[in-house]
Structures are given as structure tokens and as C-alpha cells.
Amino acid sequence: MLRASAKANNITVNLAAVMDRTLDSGIEHGDVLLAFADAVTGADQDAAHAARARLVERMGPRALVQAAAIAANYSTNDRAANATGIPLEGMFLEDTAAFRSELGIDDFPSARNTLRR
Template sequence: MTGVEHGQALLAFASAVLGSDRAVVASARDALAAAMGPAAVTSAALTAGVFSLVDRAANGVGIPVEPMVMKPSADFRARYGIDEYPSARNSIR
């Protein structure tokens, strides 16, 4: 339970668009449309796309992650190997 109306459908769609399985994306898209309507699918897809664009643009120009984010996320980054990503060199250490 997410505490957000239709949160599970939104999370499933967000997870699906991060992957490469088109069948999973189609299923999540259809489930989201059934739960919230086609406009919600458009909004969710645009939100995911814009986030990806902004994140990549920030990495591309070398905008660092601020220290107030780095310290509390150290365990998470280590657990998932995030500090090994090439863009991690842009982060303040």
C-alpha cells in the first residue's frame, strides 16, 4: 500500500518504463489506463521522460550532488554500487 490513490499502478508503470521488456511496459500501461484513464498514462510517461532528461542533462554538464544528499545516502549508494557509475565522479565527496 502506497498511501497514494492508484499508487500501485503508478509504481508498476514507473518500474516498467525503467526496464527493457516491452510486454511488461504494455501491461503496466494498460493497467494504469484502466485505473486512472489514458491522460494519466500520458502524464506518468511525460513525468518519467522529463526526469530522465533533467537527470542526464545535470550529469552531462557535471552538476554535483550536494553534500546534504551525499551523507545520508552513503549506505544506499554503497549497497547498490551507485558510486561506481561513471556519473558519480560529478558528485562532491
């Protein structure tokens, strides 16, 4: 979704920054947003509190609400796909092979469902 959204808005994004935080994502406030994403998917409550505070400080309270809603939506989509074992369609499997490999996405345990044909 991020890749498609960036393309639709003519934004050059470095998706490798999702896996390697030393890289610049190319997205304004990307460092804060990635830290927030890590925090909401982790178990460290102090890290989550700090990430929320940094996001509000840098981007404002409305951005926190938007980021939380987006994270919740991604979580819902991911859980539904994993629970039902939805495989990635062949056309998309081929189209995404390069960036999945580059980012190591196929190494995640849930990829076993995605890669089935």
C-alpha cells in the same frame, strides 16, 4: 521531487516503497505508478504494454499521458545531471543523507557524481 511535492501537499509518502515493492507507498495508485516507472525504464516491451494498460484501466488515459510526461522529464533531468557530472551541493548532501542511506541511493553507479564535492 516526489518528497518535496508530497510534503507541499501534506501527503505522507513511504519512499522506501520505491526500492521495496512489498511496501505501501502511501500514494493512491502507487503500485500501478511504480510498475509503470519500472516498465518505462526497462527493456521488456510486453511489461511496458501491460503497465500502460493497467495504468489506463485504473486511472484513465489522461493519467497515462501525465505519467509518461513526468517520466520523460525525470529522465531528461537525470541524463543532463549525469552527463555534466553535477555534484549535489553540500547543504543538500547533508539534508538528504538519511533518506539516501535508507533507500540505498548512494549505491547506484551515478551517485559517484552526486557525492563529489
